[in-house]
Amino acid sequence: MDETELRHFTPSVLSILVRRGADFAAAEDAVQDALIEALQVWPHGPPTEPKGWLVAVAWRRFLDATRADAARRRRERLADAEHHTASGPGAAAPTIAVDDTLHLYFLCAHPSLTPSSAVALTLRAVGGLTTRQIAQAYLVPESTMAQRISRAKRTVSGVRFDRPGDVATVLRVLYLVFNEGYSGDVDLVAEATRLTRQLAAAIDHPEVQGLLALMLLHHARRDARFSADGRLIPLVDQDRSRWDTAAITEGVDILQAALTRDRLGEFQAQAAIAALHADEPTAAETDWVQIVEWYDELTRLTDSPIVRLNRAVAVGEADGPRAGLAALTEVDGSVPRHAAVAAYLHERDGDPATAARLYAEAAHHAPNLAEREHLVRQAARLSNPPSR
Structure with a gap:
């Protein structure tokens, strides 16, 4: 099992520790320690129950780090009441409720966090990335990223949810991760898509489906965006034979399923625009009139200046450049x-x-x-x- 596969266990293992009563920051540190140990030990003899092994090791790491005996006994009693005592690293994992993983998404997208802190904490706690990997992806020193993550963990420690979390905030964080693209040894586009796919499997929400479709449709054009010497290639000039047709098909299917729910949101509208770009064999055949209509919908949903800017381009293609310039006058020049x-x-x-x-x-x-x-x-x- 490689490092990417191992990261899939992170949110469920962390959720178990938090549910047992562990403080979020201490639990997250314990899970990271368990992941590091797994990378060292598993190549020589992987356990039959990987998730159970990680839970047992992380829980012991957490207990070892707990100095107060009274607090340790209280947490152990809570764990014993919920599950049978783990007998060793190969112990079977307890059943994981879907809400456990969702709790982590909502916790990491807590409104008290800045967007940059929310993204970093999501990559660490839900994505299972190391501080070094996140720092490399954001091109900042590891010490800087460690401080950012530590502050974020302190902020959310002790937070308890007594009502459903804000899905829109979670999606905004995942969208920010996706837009960071690629740098260092972590592909944040792929990581954001993986996390969004995981969220879509856990929660039935059309905007989650819309965001996943948007990511797939944009990512499908990745190989055609740059020339062999690294030059940026605009959409109109891209070699469409290099687009990933399987990703486009999946994205369109997911989008269509979301749109049938008749609960339109901004990510579904953005995905619809991306799908129209991917629908034609050449740029000249693009249905710009329909794209303008979708931008009108998106403007009503968000009233974003970036949306109005992109709409001006679409108007220029559909109705001519002077119409596009007229639409551009409605957008602040500082955008x-x-x-x-x-x-x-x-x-x-x-x-x-x-x-x-x-x-x-x-x-x-x-x-x-x-x-x-x-x-x-x-x-x-x-x-x-x-x-x-």
Whole structure:
């Protein structure tokens, strides 16, 4: 069993310790210790009941770390009352209730946490990643990430839920993880998709299905987004034969099932837009009119300036660049990528000089190197057209 497979046990094992009365922060540390021990021991003799082994080891680690004998006896009595005493590392795991894992999702997305802390805690507690892996993914020192996670664990320690958790907050955290993309030795896109798939299996909610569909549809285009030399390839220029058709099919099927529930949410609407992009063999055949209609729905759901910005692009494709520029006037100029969208629409409207200036301005504010280099090339292309 490799490290990725081992991480699947993390939320259920952690949930058992918390349910037995362990403090969240101490329980999470104990589970991490058990995972490390499993990586060292299992290659030489894996247990017949992996989850039971992890529960037994993590529970003993937690008890060993508990200094007060009275507290230790109280927790042991609570554990004995719920389950039979674990006789050793190979003891069978108790039955896990679905609500245990859901509790962890809601706990890690607690409103008292900042978005960055909620993401880090989710990756650690639910995803089972090490602090080092999370730090590498976010390109920060391990000590910085350790402090962030420690503060987050202290914040949620002792929190108890007496009503259903906020699914929307959980989904927002998973969406943030997905948007981080890939860096270091952890693929956060794959990790977010795995966690969302796990959540979709545990809870019947159309927006959970919508987010999973959105992730699958976006991830399906991953191999076509960059050239062999690392250059960013816009959607319109991508080689669609490199798209993952199996992921697209799965995403569309999940989306259609969610939409039949007639409880439309923003992730379902976003997935519908992604599905329309994936539905045609060429960019020229894209149904931009329907995409604009979905952006109208999304605007009503969120009224997000980013949604309005993307809608302006769709309007420009459906009704012409001047209509797109008119729609763009409704979006604040400080919104990220505003200048890039304006440049694209001005170029399509036959104004290369304005487009070149705006491409250069957009490059200055680009969020990453690949996008910056792409925008610089666009500005150079229009500033120095080939001689006839």
